[in-house]
Amino acid sequence: xxxxxxxxxxxxxxxxxxxxxxxxxxxxxxxxxxxxxxxxxxxxxxxxxxxxxxxxxxxxxxxxxxxxxxxxxxxxxxxxxxxxxxxxxxxxxxxxxxxxxxxxxxxxxxxxxxxxxxxxxxxxxxxxxxxxxxxxxxxxxxxxxxxxxxxxxxxxxxxxxxxxxxxxxxxxxxxxxxxxxxxxxxxxxxxxxxxxxxxxxxxxxxxxxxxxxx
Numbered sequence: 001x002x003x004x005x006x007x008x009x010x011x012x013x014x015x016x017x018x019x020x021x022x023x024x025x026x027x028x029x030x031x032x033x034x035x036x037x038x039x040x041x042x043x044x045x046x047x048x049x050x051x052x053x054x055x056x057x058x059x060x061x062x063x064x065x066x067x068x069x070x071x072x073x074x075x076x077x078x079x080x081x082x083x084x085x086x087x088x089x090x091x092x093x094x095x096x097x098x099x100x101x102x103x104x105x106x107x108x109x110x111x112x113x114x115x116x117x118x119x120x121x122x123x124x125x126x127x128x129x130x131x132x133x134x135x136x137x138x139x140x141x142x143x144x145x146x147x148x149x150x151x152x153x154x155x156x157x158x159x160x161x162x163x164x165x166x167x168x169x170x171x172x173x174x175x176x177x178x179x180x181x182x183x184x185x186x187x188x189x190x191x192x193x194x195x196x197x198x199x200x201x202x203x204x205x206x207x208x209x210x211x212x213x214x
Contacts (some may be wrong), residue, residue, distance in 0.1 A: 013086045015078040021062075024075045028065035030088050034058065034105075037082030043074040043115075045124060050168040052120050054079060063110045065089075071073070073117075124168045131209035132167040133177045134202040139166065141199050152198045 015021055024044060032039075034057045041053040041061060052074060054139045056059055061076055065088075077160070087095070096103040100128055119142075123135045140156050164174035178194070186202070188195040196202060 010031075011085045011087060011091065013084050015082045015084070017078055017080050017082075019082075020070050021076040021078060021082075021084075024073065027072045028062055028072045030086050031060060031062040031065050031092075032076075032084040032086055033060050035083040035085060037078065037080040039082055039084075039188050040077045041074050041091045042077060043121075043124075045168075050124060051115070051165050052124060052168065054162075054165050055099045060106065060109045060113060061114060067110060085160060120166060123166060125208055126206070128209045129167070129169060129173065130177050130180065131206050132169065133163060133181070135206045136163050136166045137196050137199065137202055138206060141196075152200060153191055153195060155195045159192075160194075204206045 013032075017037075021032070021039065022030075024042075024187075034055055036057055036095055039055045039059075039061060040051055041055065042049055042051075043052050062072070064070055064073060092103070092106075095106075119139055123132055123139065126132045126135060137154075137156065140158065141154055144154060160175055160178060161171050163178070164171040166179075167174055169177070178187065178189060182189055188197065
């Protein structure tokens with residue numbers, strides 16, 4: 001994405017920590033590529049505001065404004081001081097004509113983001129908080145270059161705060177769930193990683209909770 005940054009530096013925009021980049025339900029015609037800082041994606045679910053994603057440099061957000069004319073499906077908030085490249089439909093079409101290779105990279109990012117958003121929303125639809133945390137591990141396992149049917153133990157280089165974000169839970173509540181899993185010997189907790197001892201056990205557990213909900 002360095003070439004993209006150099007070509008479109010005039011579209012660079014900075015948001016201070018805590019700034020709202022856009023709000024859920026408002027019309028949108030811009031999308032953004034993060035150059036530095038983190039962006040929190042927040043959605044209203046019932047009466048609660050839940051973080052469904054925390055995006056890092058190299059990731060895109062707001063892309064549905066380009067792909068379909070629909071209101072924003074979530075809010076975007078600058079978690080740190082954030083620098084982005086801001087695009088709209090017009091300059092994206094120019095990019096597609098002038099540099100199709102970079103445009104293709106962005107389209108691939110769009111596709112991945114759409115899948116990731118749907119997958120993370122699936123986690124939040126689970127009412128059982130233990131199932132939510134277990135489903136976060138399943139989501140992370142899906143990104144590993146391995147078949148879960150062939151392995152049981154998987155190591156994830158992630159933090160309790162990250163798991164809490166994806167599960168839509170306060171870190172303290174997530175820590176309680178992980179402590180319970182630790183007592184059950186389903187996981188091993190370390191400072192810089194979490195080891196799931198039997199990912200297929202979590203798969204069965206989450207599937208049973210989804211079935212109960214239906």
